[in-house]
Amino acid sequence: MTIRSLAEVRARLEEAVNALPEGPTPLAQYECYEMIAIEMLDSEFELYQEGLLEDYLKVYLHLKRLELGVDEADLS
Numbered sequence: 001m002t003i004r005s006l007a008e009v010r011a012r013l014e015e016a017v018n019a020l021p022e023g024p025t026p027l028a029q030y031e032c033y034e035m036i037a038i039e040m041l042d043s044e045f046e047l048y049q050e051g052l053l054e055d056y057l058k059v060y061l062h063l064k065r066l067e068l069g070v071d072e073a074d075l076s
Contacts, residue, residue, distance in 0.1 A: 006056050009044075013037060013060070026068035030075075033064050 016036045023029040037057045045053050065072070 005048075006052075009040065009053065009056065010060060013040060013057075026070050027074055030061075030065055030068050030070045034061055037061055 013033065013036055017029075017032050020032050020036075023032055037060070041053055041057055047053075065075075
């Protein structure tokens with residue numbers, strides 16, 4: 001596992017979210033990121049060392065939530 005392949009995960013996640021119609025609110029946009037990240041984890045987890053992809057996506061989603069200004073209390 002290389003840093004490059006995790007960077008590719010980020011790039012593919014961003015590309016997939018950008019292909020969707022943008023949500024009207026930061027919360028809706030964050031939910032799009034979360035939905036795509038879950039799909040990626042479900043389909044690609046076996047390609048990575050155990051827990052690596054999940055941990056990477058958790059951290060990425062946390063940073064994206066902060067960037068978008070979504071309060072953790074707003075998440076269901």
